[in-house]
Amino acid sequence: MMYCMSVSHKKASVNIRERFAFSEEEKVEFVERLMKKEAVTGVVVLCTCNRSEIYVSGTKQAIGELQREAADFKGIRLEELLKYLNIYSGESAIGHLFKVACGFDSMVLGEDEILGQVKSAYEISKDQGAVDYEMNVLFQRAFACAKRIKTDTNLSRTPLSIATLVANEVFRFEKEGGEKNVMVIGMTGKMGNTITKNILSKPGIHVTGTVRSHKSDLTMEVKGDRVKVVDYRDRYQYMDEMDIVISATSGPHYTVTCEELSEQVTPGKRRLFMDVAVPVDMDPKIEEVEGLTLYNIDYFETLSKNNTEIKLKELDRANVIMKEDLDGAIKEVVFHPYIRRMEELKKTFAGKRLDTLLFEIRDHVSSEELKVVLKTLDGLESWIKEG
Amino acid sequence: MMYCMSVSHKKASVNIRERFAFSEEEKVEFVERLMKKEAVTGVVVLCTCNRSEIYVSGTKQAIGELQREAADFKGIRLEELLKYLNIYSGESAIGHLFKVACGFDSMVLGEDEILGQVKSAYEISKDQGAVDYEMNVLFQRAFACAKRIKTDTNLSRTPLSIATLVANEVFRFEKEGGEKNVMVIGMTGKMGNTITKNILSKPGIHVTGTVRSHKSDLTMEVKGDRVKVVDYRDRYQYMDEMDIVISATSGPHYTVTCEELSEQVTPGKRRLFMDVAVPVDMDPKIEEVEGLTLYNIDYFETLSKNNTEIKLKELDRANVIMKEDLDGAIKEVVFHPYIRRMEELKKTFAGKRLDTLLFEIRDHVSSEELKVVLKTLDGLESWIKEG
Structure with a gap:
């Protein structure tokens, strides 16, 4: 039987979660320690910023051993630890593992970063020989399920956040040969910062970010050679080279006016300008500049709203897939002991008459169970005929 | 499949129920008429003061045929009839039959008069050949269940009403040889009337009832030679002959005072005096009369309260019995078709390997079903070993 002990954002604040986090070394050490217990035949320690979860498999005593050892390992009193725990057993533990692996238990529903984290947690235990038959089946099936949801639905490909939608437009912008030059006006703001990070997650893109020179407390880390920081006042000087310009300041004034832009840039070149500020940063008239396309905040908000609807539908589809795969996993675990017992079972039933067996069943099971048995018989x- | 169409106190007022009542002749006629329908293989018409219910068994069309014919037979528009109906199908119809037969659907929970009514309704149909295999099984099992509840629990033997409790004291009063003489002071009042009826339900009891001579509108029917009516003012004249005196008037004065009683009755004779009036009718001092026992309303209210607790416990026990028997009935109905198909099934499974069959099952059924099948296999x- 598998159990899961979870300290997650559902019950525990970030302080508690930090206190209960496991480094890679600690994972290895804890797995080793727990595997010494007689009751335990498998341990996986998963630790992300939202949760610390320990999956354990073994006898009924396994979950008790886990709690005591975890409290001891982290120097927390067991009584206190219990306050922050969710405990899952058997099928509910399997269901929880599937939810976590598929991103259904995440803050951002359906996110797929978690899958990699579960996989790596599993690998650490696998390398230590701390994954038994049942756990192996369940984790492998959970991974397969998450992959199927990723492939067969658009759940993880349907962003709702403006920053992601803007980055997607950057990636989709077609430019033959050479790298894309992107200016982010207001790069040190919250939105500008997130957009910049998103953009830089793919190669072939250079970012020129503007900063206000009078801001002495500039703390943004500018990493790598793909980001250049320029003074806000000099922005027009660089604009002609740009394929894409994004503006995300919180100021009341236009950051790009039609007049100045027309003076500075070569007309005819294909350019994408994206204004995600409220109130607007870019003069709507700049659309008159030849080759220039302008998307404003309304455009992205409509996209986000449409995506919400899509996401809800995809979520339904993903749920169907998850239930199906979860059911298959439970079946495998439930059925497994019978494979080993097959010869013994064959002997028991050898030469027994079907009617004798059916009457025995009728006299011993409940009507609900009888219906399942008879339905299975019909099936x-x-x-057999099909096979 | 069995269906039930019910017009009961749950949805229909007494007027509607009366309009939908069936006399014995009507039952016979209606059963005959419905049995002519191809879809119908069994009909039972049950009619009590609280409900008219028609049980029908046959194909899916049977319940539709029943509704149309019932509306036609009673000259009620189908749309109107539907307003007052409860329809039960399959297992819910079987469950309803069991509830009705066991008195769980009655106004007085657990009363057993209904059982006789269901039995006689069934007999009428049986005599007409209008009870098919399924109905026969279900009604017989419902009767057996009701009988088991009556025998194994104290549900029907635990009265809550003061009138029944008073009557029980009369029945329990021991008198060697001869009949019991009972005076009911205030016989024409509601309580006095009910008590008198209850008392007369058993033989060997004579009732002397007092009435106020100034009440010219006396309408109580005095039936049989076991009841004598006397003037209230003459009550003390008769009291010496009495074994039991019950007083249930609504007046403010004592109906039995110690002084007058002491003058009129022979001391030493065993007597039971029961005062069920509020305020009290009998002078508490009469207990001083030699041989006399006095029970007042507090005594009966305590009895009733204790019985309520007993009844609730008995109800739980009765429910357990009903569920058990209901499950057995459903099993028999579900299993029956397979008995006829046994030879065909044997051929299908002849020479099939157990492991082949189990793998087929695992691959086709849900995890819930698989668990039932494997549990049955273990069973x-x-x-087999036991048998």
């Missing part, structure tokens, strides 16, 4: 008739 | 192993 078998046709499955 | 069979031990049932």
Whole structure:
């Protein structure tokens, strides 16, 4: 039987979660320690910024051993630890693992970063020989399920955040040969910062970010050679080279006016200007500049709203997939002991008459169970014929 | 499949129920008429003061046929009829039959008069050949269940009403040889009237009832030679002959005072005086009369309260019995078709390997179903060994 002990954002504040975080070394050490217990036949320690979860498999005593050892390992009193725990057992633990692996338990529903984290947690234990048959089946099936949801639905490909939508436009912008030059006006603001990070997650893009020279407390880390920081006042000087210009300041004035832009840039070149500020940063008239396309905040908000609807539908589809795969995993775990017992079972039933067996069943099971057995019998008739 | 169409106190007022009542002749006629329908293989018409219910068994069309014919037979528009109906199908119809037969659907929970009514309704149909295999099984099992509840629990033997409790004291009063003489002071009042009826339900009891001579509108029917009516003012004249005196008037004065009683009755004779009036009718001092026992309303209210607790416990026990028997009935109905198909099933499964069958099952059923099948397989192993 598998169990899961979870300290997550559902019950524990960030302070508690930090206190209960495991480094890679600690994972290895804790797994080793727990595997010494007789009751335990498998341990996986998963630790992300939102949760610390320990999956353990073994006898009924396994979950008790886990709690005591975890409290001891982290120097927390067991009584206190219990306050922050969610405990899952058997099928509910399997269901929880599937939810976590598929991103259904994440803050951003359906995000797929978690899958990599679960996989790596699993690998650490696997390398230590701390994954038993049941755990192996369940984790592998959970990974397969997450992959199927990723492939067969658009759940993880349907962003809702403006920053992601803007970055997607950058990636989609077609430019033959050479790298894309992107200016981010207001790069040190919250939105500008997130957009910049998103853009730089793919190669072939250079960012020129503007900063206000009078801001002496500039703390943004500018990493790598793909980002250049320029003074806000000099922005027009660089604009002609740009394929894309994004503006995300909180100021009341236009950061790009039609007059100045027309003076500075070569007409005819294909350019994408994106204004995600409220109130608007870019003069709507700049659309008159030849080759220039302008998207404003309304455009992205409509996209986000449409994506919300899509995401809800994809979520339904993903749920169907998850239930199906979860059911298959439970079946495998439930069925497994019978494979080993097959010869013994064959002997028991050898030469027994079907009617004798059916009457025994009728006299011993409940009506609900009898209905399932008879339905299965009917099914078998046709499955055999098909097979 | 069995269906039930019910017009009961749950949805229909007494007027509607009366309009939908069936006399014995009508029952016979209606059963005959409905049995002519191809879809119908069984009909039972049950009619009590609280409900008219028609049980029908046959194909899916049977319930539709029943509704149309019932509306036609009673000259009620189908749309109007539908307003007052409860329809039960399959297992819910079986469950309803059991509830009704066991008195769980009655105004007085657990009363057993209904059982006789259901039995006689069934007999009428049985005599007409209008009870098919399924109905026969279900009604017989419902009767057996009701009988088991009556025998194994104290549900129907635990009265809550003061009138029944008073009557029970009369029945329990021991008198060697001869009949019991009971005086009911205030016999024409509601309580006095009910008590008198209850008392007369058993033989060997004579009632002397007092009435006020100034009440010219006396309408109580005095039936049989076991009841004598006397003037209230003459009550003390008769009291010496009495074994039991019950007083249930609504007046403010004592109906029995100690002084007058002491003058009129022979001391030493065993007597039971029961005062169920509020305010009290009998002078508490009469207990001083030799041989006399006095019970007042507090005594009966305590009895009733204790019985309520007993009844609730008995109800739980009765429910357990009903669920058990209901489950057995459903199993028999579900299983029956397979008995006829046994030879065909044997052929289908002849020479099939157990592991082949189990893998087919695992691949086709849900995890919930698989668990039931495997649990049944485990059960069979031990049932065979026991058998």
